[in-house]
Amino acid sequence: MGTDINQWRRQNSDVVNLEVILADGSVMKGEFLQPRDKTLREIFNMPELFIDLDCMMNGPTVIAKSQIQTVRVN
Secondary structure: OHHHHHHHHHHOEEEEEEEEEEOOOOEEEEEEEEEOOOOHHHHHHOOOOEEEEEEOOOEEEEEEHHHEEEEEEO
């Protein structure tokens, strides 16, 4: 079941390269799956508490939105 959901997400999303600056000043860069029907602003204003980032340094990473200071598209 999980594989079907992941396949659906990949087929209905665009890969966006993000630079995420956290509240402590650390920087994470990686790929984010952006659903085609939502803007980044909409995603980051949604009530979900976390985002998934395929971080270049750490691999798949879940980040608490409350710890994000800035998001930039690369």
